[in-house]
Amino acid sequence: MIPWLDAHTPFPDVSEALTTDAPGLLAAGADLSPARLLAAYQRGIFPWFSEGQPILWWSTDPRMVLMTDRFRVSDSLKKAIKKVQRSAADPDGGRWQVRFDSAFEDVMRACAEPRRDGPGTWISDDIIAGYTGLHQLGYAHSSELWLDGELVGGAYGVCIGRMFYGESMFARVTDGSKIALAYLVHFLKQNGVAMVDCQQETGHLASLGAAPIPRERFLQHLRANIGLPAISGWVPLQPYPRASD
Structure with missing residues (x-):
């Protein structure tokens, strides 16, 4: 028991x-x-x-994790990122934007919506309240994709020191969640975060480069990184390098 x-x-x-x-x-x-x-x-x-x-x-145990230097960007995702990059570089303001932390609760509520292939997620109002509290304390963050001022994709998670815990993603346009995740992973990698905790094994996460590791190895990495200085300045990095690979 x-x-x-x-x-x-x-x-x-x-x-x-x-x-x-x-x-x-x-x-x-x-x-x-x-x-x-x-x-x-x-x-x-x-x-x-x-x-x-x-x-x-x-x-x-085992624990599903994504090493930030092993994130897989498919050819179709590269094309989507290039489109977003061109828009972000438009001096007159393009249709597409990637932002961090501008609509954290909205991202959570979008993640909680019913999916095309099933019911809504387990993200309840109590969950939203708890993680919004973490966001207000600077521990929870969202990566957001915007199109013509509308939130169309996103991901959120918890960051303690240089350890990031991914929670959920959503998409209202093709590859919307993957674009938001790609920018987030790139930002984390550039700021010394080597591992994203994905918690549980799924085929979707595996297709992005995640893999299971023994829990003790995960815990060793966690202990070595949660005490490091927190990341400051959560702003998406431009340009996204892999889009031109």
Whole structure:
């Protein structure tokens, strides 16, 4: 049986996470306050649960991660990035823009919308409130793609020191989420972030270059990087270099 957490109960050691039935499940309960979320991420723990369930906390083994120097940019994505770059370079203001942190809550709410191939995500109003609190404290960030002033793609996650934890993405135009992610990964790489935590294995993440690693290796990298100075100046870098590869 997994432990139940109240407001003052610390997290158990991640080695106590289940290995069968629900592999990686560590604990249930507590809250989604910024303080609790920070305590979780600093230990390699993340919340994930469905509507009607208590808050469930996970530490998966193996852990899906994306090394920022292994991000895969397909030919079609290169073309899309070039289009955005040309627009961003237009002195009169182009149709396309990439921004960071200008609409964090809007990105989260877009990520929570129903998908074409299924229902909405697990991102509830309580989740949005918790991560918006982290954003206000400078720990959560969004990468956004805009077209004619409309938000059409994005990604968000948590950054502690030089460790980034990816949470979710959305797209309202073709490759919208991938363009936002590409600019985010490029920015992180240039600012000394080597690893993006992707939490769980999916074919989509694998197609972008993510791969599973043992949890202990993930935790070693986390411990070495969360105490480093925080990134300052969250502004998309131009030009995006791989677009001209």
